[in-house]
Amino acid sequence: MSLATEHHEADAPIVLEKVAVRSWKAPIAFGIFTVIAILMFVVWHREGDATFRLSNDNDFIQLPTVVLSSVATGIVVTILLAAITGLSAYLATQARKVPLWLIALFGVLFMVGFLSWAAAGKALPISGLLVGSVALSVPLIFGALGGVITERVGVVNVAIEGQLLAGAFVSAFVASITGNAVVGLLAAMVAGVLVSFVLAAFSIKYLVDQVIVGVVLNVLVTGLTSFLYSQVLSKNEALFNAPVKFPRINIPILSEIPLIGPALFRQTIIVYLMYIAVVVVFFCLFYTRWGLRLRAVGEHPQAADTVGINVNRTRFWNVSLAGAIVGLGGAYFTLGSGLAFNKEMTAGAGYIALAAVIFGRWDPLKATLAALLFGFTQNLQFALSAIGSPVPSQFMLMLPYVVTIFAVAGLVGVSRGPAASGKPYVKG
Secondary structure, three states: OOHHHHHHHHHOOOOOOOOOOOOOHHHHHHHHHHHHHHHHHHHOOOOOEEEEEOOOOOOOOOOOOEEEEHHHHHHHHHHHHHHHHHHHHHHHHOOOOOOHHHHHHHHHHHHHHHHHHHOOOOEEEHHHHHHHHHHHHHHHHHHHHHHHHHHHOOOOOOOHHHHHHHHHHHHHHHHHHHOOHHHHHHHHHHHHHHHHHHHHHHHHHOOOOHHHHHHHHHHHHHHHHHHHHHHOHHHOHHHHOOOOOOOOEEOOOHHHOOOHHHHHOEEOHHHHHHHHHHHHHHHHHHHOHHHHHHHHHHHOHHHHHHOOOOHHHHHHHHHHHHHHHHHHHHHHHHHHOOOOOOOOOOOOHHHHHHHHHHHOOOOHHHHHHHHHHHHHHHHHHHHHHHOOOOOOHHHHHHHHHHHHHHHHOOOOOOOOOOOOOOOOOOOO
């Protein structure tokens, strides 16, 4: 072999073979739910037809009632679930990723089979189920939006529960003494900012562990609002705890759309503000200079500092902005639903909102969809209890957290938060 040939071979580029990565997470998860479907829908099937009412009596457009045989629907759904499980296993052997639409289809099919099984011999109002789901999702969506902003900027926000509770308390108190729901709504935003201000001060300036600060704030706000409720609000509820409810506003034409019209377009101003907030946060986060700076601070604060961005100031003001958004969600408990404030009335909604942030992979739109899913599962327990379904309510309560565990485990892709989230930045 000549020296020229040896020199040419030495200079030849090194080609690395592509390593095939086979992930069996989705097929295993599908297999577990398929086994559950076989046991519930086939082995322990329930006789009778499940009736699904798609319209209310006062709807302008009436949809026909759907009647499904519980046994037949369960068998067909189980076969389809098994087929999807087999397909996902084949994709795994070929080192191919299971597409998100296939995961969504699996979930929809399982839910159809579950509802047919749970509502056997009963009638389930789907329109009312959707209306209640949206109502329960509103504070979760506001909380999730605030959580996305906070964590994207690099601060772990476990204090969403406290911000929601503070917003609910202050909105009820201020709206009651002023008789003005708008003033109460603005006060709720201020309350959320104050709680987030404490979170920002301790976690950003004094470098206290962010998770610990969030947990302490939740306990502090819970204790403080409970004390003030007992000592102030309950002493004279007519004066201090009779909040004015926002009226419902029906959007012409849109409110008459079957199924989604009553759920989405016969709502209060708080819900319509939520629609605007979702769009604005998504657009600004990914298509504006503000969003670019925010994400840079949350991913690589040292690089952001190098190009002249004040990291801690950016974090501080965005955490405060997130608190204002979450405060709006707290106001929905009182001003949106027309309920008087009660002790711990948020009932863990902040933690579910945090789960929606993780499930939504720190994306505003995906976190909103996750919050809607969690609201649906929460409302489903009430609907099933009303028709006398044998499904334990505790199972439906734990379902959002089970779904989150699967999401974090990688069923819907790698769930990785912002690189600098939870890490205080000290300028060198």
